[in-house]
Amino acid sequence: MDQIRILTKNELDEALSLSQFAFQYKLTNEEKARKKDRIKENEVWGYFQNEDLASKLHLLSLQVFIQEVPFYMGGIASVATWPEYRRKGMVKKLLKKVLIKMKENGQTISMLHPFSFPFYRKYGWETFIAYKKYTIDINQIPRSEAADGTIKRIGKNRSLLNEIYTAYAKKYNGMLIRSEEWWKNLIFTQKNHQTVVWYDEEQVPKGYAIYTVKDKRMKVEELIFLNEQARCGLWNFISQHDSMVHTVQLTVPESDQFSFVFENPSFKQEVVPYFMARIIDVKDFLTQYPLKPSRSLFLHVYDEFASWNNGIFHLQNSKNGLLVKHFEKKTEKMACAHPPKRGLQCDIQTLTAMLLGYQRPTFLCEIGKLKGNKEEVAVWEQLISKKTTYFIDFF
Structure with missing residues (x-):
């Protein structure tokens, strides 16, 4: 007998086993315990056949900015099916079920990261964001003299970073409204990350960067700025790593035009379709x-x-x-x-x-x-x- 329902706490191990198989990763016992603790906050929906979990997805309750207005958003994640149950329409039925649930929840918009854009287009999702991925020789980065300010290295100061991030997020449609748990569980958990904040001449924080340096490469995870001075100041800071870094990699909005100020703008720029x-x-x-x-x-x-x-x-x-x-x-x-x-x-x-x-x-x-x-x-x-x-x- 087929059944679609929310998994119980005792069934979360089954969901994690399916995720590990489908997405090809392995969790330690400690990582598994942390993962289970986090997903308890979500609804894990399963398609059961003869009481066996055949397919599942996670429904996250989140908020995003659209025109600076907070909208309740249903995030679809970790969609997976055991191979022996594939191509039987189970994911389609799960999506139909959670669409109704999201409507009941007052979540007027949904977002997901697709394994296949054509697959989710069939069910009403559409591409809504692509980003630019920059790969730059560090010696190509221009240095600005107009960015008077200071850089301070900080720890996991959620309150400070979130204040800057939220002001930046309102400039775009679709940016996540980050909760304290989101910062704690998904931003601050990465190892070897460095975080710096840029302050203007009046010591007001106007931007930050989160990055790593390894094997002569700097990977900038987040480059957030509230004005042009802050952007130039953060780029100046990145260029100061030239003694230990050859290449800088980062992502920016598709609409970013900062490469125009580069004396040599012929670095690698890829446009990557991202979320739907x-x-x-x-x-x-x-x-x-x-x-x-x-x-x-x-x-x-x-x-x-x-x-x-x-x-x-x-x-x-x-x-x-x-x-x-x-x-x-x-x-x-x-x-x-x-x-x-x-x-x-x-x-x-x-x-x-x-x-x-x-x-x-x-x-x-x-x-x-x-x-x-x-x-x-x-x-x-x-x-x-x-x-x-x-x-x-x-x-």
């Missing part, structure tokens, strides 16, 4: 989203995997914020026999990419993902913030 996102509940998401249209707007949305999102959404500004009315379509397909005279039309993937700022309405219209007249596309182009997406964590 999905709007779980369109009506609730739009209600929270800081949108202020000057006139009423219509959205025609199609979501094959979450039927409650299908239909027409009427958006109108009011004294109490954005008023969203949903006219649900009960038919299997959203598309009308006659195209609507008013409103934009798109699927849930396109809507997610557009509202998060990963792709602009004009481009989505050009490639046929977003349908509507030019005037309405132009209205959306102006309404949606120019904030881009970024995400530096992993789960």
